Amino acid sequence: MTDSAISPVVVYDGVCLLCSRWVRFLLERDREGRYRFASMQSESGRHLLLTHGLDPDSPFSMLLVEDGCGYTDTTAIARVLRGLPYRRWRWLSTIMLSVPRSIRDIAYRFVARHRYRLFGRSEQCFAPTPEQRARFMS
Known part of the structure; x- marks a missing residue:
């Protein structure tokens, strides 16, 4: 696994079922352990x-913290995909970033606002397996 002091961190909504699926997707594909995870809760x-200017009590943004910089919404997703080991994810990232941010984030924000209604909500945060636990911040 990558050194935790410099590993990019994906901050996600731990009770959102869509967000939990995103984390599982990353865990399955990021076998080298590039990314670490922290739930918004x-x-x-x-x-x-808070450090990156987002309200933790009203989170509509996914946050990626990489090299000390914070990236949100579709930019965060595209940057995470770019960091995965397979070319198809980098290709998808390039396509995403070719669309103006103002346009691509409209769809993202719609889904983010309605994520619980569209995908469901869990009463507790996603629980990693014992092997995955080291990649999660408390």
Whole structure:
């Protein structure tokens, strides 16, 4: 696994079923352990959101913290996809980033606002397996 001091961190909504699926997707494809994860409900997730100017009590953005910079919404998703080991994800990232951010984020924000209604909500955060636990911040 990558050194945790420099690993990019994906901050996600731990009770959102769509967000939990996104984390599972990344865990399956990021076998080298490039990304670490923090739920918005955790102390470290809340701290990262606040540090990057996002309200942890009204989270409509996914946050990627990479090299000290915060990226949100579709830019965060595209940057995460670019960091995965297979070319098809990099290709998808390039396509996403070729669309103006104002346009691509309209769809993202619609889904983010309605994510619980569209995809469901869990009463508790996604629970990683014992092997995955080291990649999650508390």
